[in-house]
Amino acid sequence: MSSPISRDSALGIRRRPVALERLPAGQIAFRFPALEPYRYPEPVRCPYPRCGSRDVLLRQIVPKAVRDPFLRQVMARRYGCLRCGRTFRVYPQGIGPAQTSLRLRHLSLLLYLLGLSYADVPRALRALGLSMSKTAVYLTVRAAGAAVSGPRQRLRAVPAEAGSGDEVAPSRWANRWLAVELGRDMWGDSIVRVDVFQTEDLAALLPWLEQIATAADAQMLVRANRAA
Numbered sequence: 016m017s018s019p020i021s022r023d024s025a026l027g028i029r030r031r032p033v034a035l036e037r038l039p040a041g042q043i044a045f046r047f048p049a050l051e052p053y054r055y056p057e058p059v060r061c062p063y064p065r066c067g068s069r070d071v072l073l074r075q076i077v078p079k080a081v082r083d084p085f086l087r088q089v090m091a092r093r094y095g096c097l098r099c100g101r102t103f104r105v106y107p108q109g110i111g112p113a114q115t116s117l118r119l120r121h122l123s124l125l126l127y128l129l130g131l132s133y134a135d136v137p138r139a140l141r142a143l144g145l146s147m148s149k150t151a152v153y154l155t156v157r158a159a160g161a162a163v164s165g166p167r168q169r170l171r172a173v174p175a176e177a178g179s180g181d182e183v184a185p186s187r188w189a190n191r192w193l194a195v196e197l198g199r200d201m202w203g204d205s206i207v208r209v210d211v212f213q214t215e216d217l218a219a220l221l222p223w224l225e226q227i228a229t230a231a232d233a234q235m236l237v238r239a240n241r242a243a
């Protein structure tokens with residue numbers, strides 16, 4: 016396969032490699048709340064202005080493809096309004112008319128706030144088999160307007176082991192303080208792990224990481240590896 020190396024990955028390779036062999040001083044895992052694909056908002060009302068009737072009838076259940084870290088498809092409920100005669104759809108919580116779930120948008124926001132660029136967030140998501148455009152990431156970050164203040168420093172892709180000819184989406188990103196790794200844990204619900212290299216940095220970074228977790232509606236689990 017003769018795919019040309021993209022400018023981004025060439026940049027990543029030219030950077031000085033970060034020493035990753037050390038045991039990190041602390042590990043932080045970000046988890047996202049479970050999305051309940053069978054829970055629908057109740058009560059159901061006609062959403063059209065100047066109607067709002069509760070006299071609605073479930074007409075049909077239709078599959079809807081979604082982009083989400085854990086779900087590929089949900090069922091949308093199609094209702095008909097008995098007062099105004101119009102139809103509308105109701106989606107499970109966390110899912111809207113857009114194809115991208117709220118959880119995936121939160122994940123992209125989290126990665127951006129940790130230090131990935133707008134262009135790198137889609138590359139990182141690809142490692143999880145997820146697709147989101149750079150523009151969608153940008154709009155998500157803008158819409159969140161998250162006032163997160165802290166030592167955000169650009170994260171660069173850590174080149175994967177040389178060997179395989181195919182270009183794999185990088186799943187590890189690092190700067191001088193921390194490394195971010197994407198993957199699923201054994202329960203399949205933790206997808207972003209952050210390694211902080213130095214103990215003294217951990218104390219300084221934790222308040223910032225907590226702000227990021229809140230902004231992205233994620234749960235943060237901390238494990239400090241203190242020297243015995």
Ligand SMILES: [Zn+2]
Pocket residue numbers: 061062063066067068096097098099100101
């Ligand atoms: Zn109506």
